[in-house]
Amino acid sequence: MSDISLTVNGRQVRAAVEDRTLLVHFLREHQGLTGTHVGCDTSQCGACVVHVDGKAVKSCSMLAAQASGSTVVTIEGIANGADLHPVQAAFKEHHGLQCGFCTPGMIMTATDMIARHPEGLDEATVRAELEGNICRCTGYHNIVKAILAASQTMSKASKPKKAA
Amino acid sequence: MGMEGIGARVTRKEDKRFITGAGRYVDDMVVPGMKHAVFVRSPHAHAQIKKIDVKQAQAMPGVVAVLTGKELKADGIGNLICGWMIHSKDGSPMKMGAWSPLAFDRVRYVGDAVAIVIADTKGEARDAAEAVEVTYKELKAVVDAVKALEKGAPQLHPEAEGNLIFDWEIGDAKATDAAIKAAHHVTRMKIVNNRLVPNAMEPRAALGYYDKGEDHYTCWTTSQNPHVARLVMSAFYNVAPENKLRVIAPDVGGGFGSKIFIYPEEVVCLWASKKAGVPVKWVADRTESFLTDAHGRDHHSTVEMAFDKNNRITGLKVDTVANLGAYMSLFSSSVPTYLYATLLSGQYNIPAIHANVRTVYTNTAPVDAYRGAGRPEATYLLERTIETAARELGVSPAELRRTNFITQFPHQTPVIMCYDAGDYATSLDAAMKAADYAGFAKRRDKAKKAGKLRGIGMSCYIEACGIAPSAAVGSLGAGVGLWESAEVRVNAVGTIEVLTGSHSHGQGHETTFAQLVAGRFGVPIDSISIVHGDTDKVQMGMGTYGSRSGAVGMSAIVKALDKVEAKAKKIAAHLLEADEGDIVIENGALKVAGTDKNVPWFQMALAAYTAHNLPSGMEAGLKETAFYDPTNFTFPAGCYICELEVDPETGLTEIIQFVAADDFGNIINPMIVEGQVHGGIAQGVGQAMLEGAYYDASGQLLTASYMDYTMPRAGDLPSFKVSTSNTPCPSNPLGIKGCGEAGAIGSPPAVINALTDALGVADFTMPATPSRVWAAVQKH
Numbered sequence: 001m002s003d004i005s006l007t008v009n010g011r012q013v014r015a016a017v018e019d020r021t022l023l024v025h026f027l028r029e030h031q032g033l034t035g036t037h038v039g040c041d042t043s044q045c046g047a048c049v050v051h052v053d054g055k056a057v058k059s060c061s062m063l064a065a066q067a068s069g070s071t072v073v074t075i076e077g078i079a080n081g082a083d084l085h086p087v088q089a090a091f092k093e094h095h096g097l098q099c100g101f102c103t104p105g106m107i108m109t110a111t112d113m114i115a116r117h118p119e120g121l122d123e124a125t126v127r128a129e130l131e132g133n134i135c136r137c138t139g140y141h142n143i144v145k146a147i148l149a150a151s152q153t154m155s156k157a158s159k160p161k162k163a164a
Numbered sequence: 165m166g167m168e169g170i171g172a173r174v175t176r177k178e179d180k181r182f183i184t185g186a187g188r189y190v191d192d193m194v195v196p197g198m199k200h201a202v203f204v205r206s207p208h209a210h211a212q213i214k215k216i217d218v219k220q221a222q223a224m225p226g227v228v229a230v231l232t233g234k235e236l237k238a239d240g241i242g243n244l245i246c247g248w249m250i251h252s253k254d255g256s257p258m259k260m261g262a263w264s265p266l267a268f269d270r271v272r273y274v275g276d277a278v279a280i281v282i283a284d285t286k287g288e289a290r291d292a293a294e295a296v297e298v299t300y301k302e303l304k305a306v307v308d309a310v311k312a313l314e315k316g317a318p319q320l321h322p323e324a325e326g327n328l329i330f331d332w333e334i335g336d337a338k339a340t341d342a343a344i345k346a347a348h349h350v351t352r353m354k355i356v357n358n359r360l361v362p363n364a365m366e367p368r369a370a371l372g373y374y375d376k377g378e379d380h381y382t383c384w385t386t387s388q389n390p391h392v393a394r395l396v397m398s399a400f401y402n403v404a405p406e407n408k409l410r411v412i413a414p415d416v417g418g419g420f421g422s423k424i425f426i427y428p429e430e431v432v433c434l435w436a437s438k439k440a441g442v443p444v445k446w447v448a449d450r451t452e453s454f455l456t457d458a459h460g461r462d463h464h465s466t467v468e469m470a471f472d473k474n475n476r477i478t479g480l481k482v483d484t485v486a487n488l489g490a491y492m493s494l495f496s497s498s499v500p501t502y503l504y505a506t507l508l509s510g511q512y513n514i515p516a517i518h519a520n521v522r523t524v525y526t527n528t529a530p531v532d533a534y535r536g537a538g539r540p541e542a543t544y545l546l547e548r549t550i551e552t553a554a555r556e557l558g559v560s561p562a563e564l565r566r567t568n569f570i571t572q573f574p575h576q577t578p579v580i581m582c583y584d585a586g587d588y589a590t591s592l593d594a595a596m597k598a599a600d601y602a603g604f605a606k607r608r609d610k611a612k613k614a615g616k617l618r619g620i621g622m623s624c625y626i627e628a629c630g631i632a633p634s635a636a637v638g639s640l641g642a643g644v645g646l647w648e649s650a651e652v653r654v655n656a657v658g659t660i661e662v663l664t665g666s667h668s669h670g671q672g673h674e675t676t677f678a679q680l681v682a683g684r685f686g687v688p689i690d691s692i693s694i695v696h697g698d699t700d701k702v703q704m705g706m707g708t709y710g711s712r713s714g715a716v717g718m719s720a721i722v723k724a725l726d727k728v729e730a731k732a733k734k735i736a737a738h739l740l741e742a743d744e745g746d747i748v749i750e751n752g753a754l755k756v757a758g759t760d761k762n763v764p765w766f767q768m769a770l771a772a773y774t775a776h777n778l779p780s781g782m783e784a785g786l787k788e789t790a791f792y793d794p795t796n797f798t799f800p801a802g803c804y805i806c807e808l809e810v811d812p813e814t815g816l817t818e819i820i821q822f823v824a825a826d827d828f829g830n831i832i833n834p835m836i837v838e839g840q841v842h843g844g845i846a847q848g849v850g851q852a853m854l855e856g857a858y859y860d861a862s863g864q865l866l867t868a869s870y871m872d873y874t875m876p877r878a879g880d881l882p883s884f885k886v887s888t889s890n891t892p893c894p895s896n897p898l899g900i901k902g903c904g905e906a907g908a909i910g911s912p913p914a915v916i917n918a919l920t921d922a923l924g925v926a927d928f929t930m931p932a933t934p935s936r937v938w939a940a941v942q943k944h
Binding site for chain 2: 020028034035036038039040042044047074079088091092097098099100104123127128130133140142144145
C-alpha cells in the first residue's frame with residue numbers, strides 16, 4: 001500500500017492505495033469523480049485526460065502514487081462555480097459532443113492545447129493536437145469548431161487584461 | 165415554429181451533465197455491497213472443454229465466487245437466441261446452433277466466456293481469473309466464411325451442416341438471368357465488405373443486483389433497448405419474469421448497433437448476483453470489447469449489372485456470402501437479408517433483381533448490426549458497380565446514375581420495398597455544385613504537376629429506416645413488433661414529462677423530443693423533461709436503432725400529444741365557456757380564436773388535477789399514452805462526393821473534400837442532424853480507409869486494441885460540407901425520414917470510387933491504408 005497526498009480540484013486529499021492503483025481509478029473509485037472515463041486501457045483514446053500540475057495527462061498511464069504531491073484538476077473542477085469554463089461552453093454551443101463519453105477528456109485536452117498556444121490555433125493544429133483523443137460520434141467536425149471558438153473567446157478575454 | 169420548436173437549432177439540454185463530468189454511465193453506478201466480476205475467456209478459437217478447475221481461484225484473496233456454465237445450466241438459464249427467423253429457399257428454417265451464456269462443453273471463438281470470477285476488487289477478480297484452470301482440447305478453426313463453406317472445413321455446430329445457417333434468396337432469378345443474357349453490356353465485380361468493430365467509446369458494462377427481500381432483479385446495462393433486453397431475458401433466458409426484472413440503461417456512451425443485442429455478460433451478472441448473493445458489476449476492457457462485441461459487415465459478393473444500349477439498367481444479380489461468426493446474435497439473420505437485399509435497387513429503376521445470400525458460421529466473434537446494418541453493404545456493392553459500369557461504358561458517372569434514377573413515386577422495387585417519396589436528382593445536383601465537380605479536371609491537372617494523384621468519386625445511396633410496420637416485419641420473420649410507445653404526462657403545474665421507449669445514447673432525444681412538445685404547446689423547453697431508459701418508468705418500448713427514433717419514436721409522441729391536446733381543449737372550452745372547436749393553443753395559452761379570452765396552459769393543467777370544475781363525466785388528470793406503428797419504412801437518400809489525393813511515393817491518401825447532400829425529409833434540429841451526418845461519414849471513411857478486423861488462420865484476433873485497429877482520428881478527416889434537401893416523408897405525421905445511419909452508408913463507396921479514379925485501377929479492397937495504396941500504385 002502507498003500513502004498518498006495530493007490536491008484534487010482544490011481540495012487536499014490523503015489516502016492509502018494499493019500500489020498498482022492507477023490515477024484514473026483513484027479519481028473514479030476513491031474520490032467518486034466519475035467524470036474521468038476509461039475508454040481503452042492502452043493510453044490511446046484520451047477519455048481519461050486530467051491536468052496534473054497544469055499539464056494534460058492520461059490518468060490511465062500514471063499511478064496514483066506518482067501523482068502524490070501534485071495538483072490534479074479533473075473535468076469536475078474546471079468550471080468557475082456555476083459558470084462554465086469557456087471550453088465547456090464552446091462544446092455545448094457548437095454541438096461538440098454526442099454520447100458524452102469522450103467529452104471530459106476532449107475538454108481537458110483542449111484547455112491544455114489552448115493554454116499552450118497563446119498565439120491562437122488553426123484547424124490543422126487542432127486536428128494534429130487531437131491525435132491522442134478518440135471520438136466515435138462527432139467525426140471531430142464540431143469538436144474542432146468548438147476548440148477554435150473557445151481559443152478565440154479566451155484570447156479576447158485575456159487581451160483587455162494585458163491592456164489594463 | 166419559434167425559437168425552440170421544430171426546425172430550430174436548439175443547443176442540447178443534456179449537454180450540461182456531460183461537459184461537467186456529471187454524466188451517469190453504468191461504470192459510474194455503485195450499489196452497497198457491490199463486487200466486481202472478470203470473465204475467464206477462451207484463448208482458443210475452437211476447442212473442447214475437458215475440465216474447469218476453480219479450486220485455486222476460489223481460495224484467492226477477496227474472491228466471493230467462481231461460477232461456470234454447468235451451474236448456469238443447472239439453474240435453467242436458457243441459451244442466447246437470434247430473434248429473426250429466416251427460411252432457406254428450400255423452405256427449411258435457419259440452423260441456429262446452441263449458445264450458452266457460459267460455454268461448458270465447447271468454445272467457438274477467442275473470447276468465448278467459460279467462467280465468471282467475482283471478488284471484492286476488480287484487481288482481485290483479475291488475479292483469480294488467471295488462476296482458473298481450464299483444460300482444452302484444441303480443434304481446427306476456420307475464420308473465413310467462404311472457406312467455412314468448403315468441404316472438409318472445421319464444423320462449428322452439429323445443427324448447421326457445412327456451417328451453413330441458411331441459403332436464402334429474394335427477387336426473380338429467371339427474369340434476372342434473362343436480362344443479363346439479353347444485355348448490351350454487363351459489368352461484373354467481386355466485392356468485399358470489410359469486417360469492422362463498432363467501437364462505441366464506452367465499453368459494454370453490466371451491473372446485476374438481486375434483492376432477496378423482494379425477490380427482484382435490477383440490471384444496469386449499456387443498452388440501446390432496455391425493454392427488449394428485459395423481454396428477451398425474461399421470455400427466453402429464464403433470468404426472471406418481467407415483473408421481477410427492472411432493466412436500466414442510463415447514460416450510454418455510444419452504441420452504433422453494438423448495444424442492441426443481449427450478450428452473455430448481462431445474463432450471467434444477473435444470475436450470479438442471486439447465486440453469489442452480492443451485486444455484481446462487470447465492465448469490459450477495450451480488448452474484451454474487440455473480442456466480444458458483435459462485429460459488423462464481412463460480406464463477400466459477386467455482382468452482375470446488365471445494361472441495354474441506352475445505358476439503362478435491365479437487371480442485377482448478386483450472390484453474397486455473409487459471415488455471422490461463431491453464434492447467431494440477436495438480429496444477425498436480418499442484417500444480410502431484409503436489411504440488405506431489399507435495398508439492392510438503390511436509387512435506380514431496375515426491372516429485375518435477384519440476390520442469393522448464404523450465411524455462415526466461423527470461429528470469430530458474432531456479427532450483427534453495425535451502423536447502417538446491411539444497407540452499407542448494399543450501397544457499397546451497388547455504387548461501386550455503377551461507377552465501374554460508367555467507366556466501362558465511357559459515360560460520366562453522374563449521367564449514368566441520372567439516366568437510371570427513379571423519378572415517379574410511389575415506386576415498387578422488385579425486392580419488396582415501395583419507395584414513398586424522393587428527389588434524387590436534387591441531391592446529386594446539390595452535391596456536384598458544392599464539390600465544384602465541374603472544376604475537378606483543373607484541380608487534377610494541378611495536383612499532377614505537384615506529383616500527386618487526385619481522384620473524385622460519388623455515391624448515391626438510399627436506405628430504409630424506421631423499421632418498420634410490425635405486421636410487415638412479422639411476416640418476414642421478426643420475433644418482435646417494431647412500433648414505439650410514448651406517454652405524455654402534464655403535471656398539475658403545467659410542466660410536462662414525456663416517457664419514451666426510444667433510448668438516447670448520443671442522439672440528443674432530450675432536446676429534439678422536447679422541441680416537438682415545446683413547439684406544439686408553446687411552453688418553454690425547460691419545462692419539458694424526457695424520460696427514457698428505465699423499464700420501471702417507461703412501460704414498454706422497442707429502443708433506438710435503424711434511425712427510428714424520429715420517424716417512429718416521435719410519431720408515437722405526436723399521437724399522445726394529439727390526445728393531450730384534445731382533452732386540454734375540452735377543459736379550456738369548459739373554463740372559458742366556449743365551444744371546443746374554437747379553442748387554439750398559442751404561446752402557452754389556450755385561447756378562444758379571434759378573441760382575447762384565454763386560459764394559460766398551467767391553469768388548464770391545474771384545473772385538470774384539482775378537478776373542481778371539469779366538464780361533466782371527464783376523468784381528472786392529464787396523461788395520455790400512445791403506441792405508434794409505422795405504415796411503411798422511410799427512405800432517406802442522398803448523394804456523397806469525395807475528392808482525395810494520393811501521394812504515389814508513400815501511398816498516403818488525403819481527403820481533400822467530402823460533400824454530403826442528404827434528403828432526410830423534415831428536420832427537427834438541423835444542428836443535431838448535421839452532427840449525425842458528420843459522425844456517420846467519419847465511420848464510413850474509417851471503413852474505407854482505416855478500419856479492418858483481422859483474424860489469423862488459427863482464429864486469433866490480430867486487431868484487438870487501439871494499437872492495432874485504426875480508429876479515425878481528427879487528423880485523418882477534413883471538415884465536411886453538408887447540406888439537406890427535403891421531400892417530406894408521407895408515411896409519418898412529422899414527415900421525418902431519419903438521419904442516423906446515412907453517413908456510414910453513403911460514404912465508403914464515394915471514397916473508393918475516388919481512390920480507384922485517382923489510381924486508375926478497376927477495384928480496390930477496403931481499407932485503403934498507405935501500404936495497400938502504395939502497393940496498388942507499384943502494381944499499376
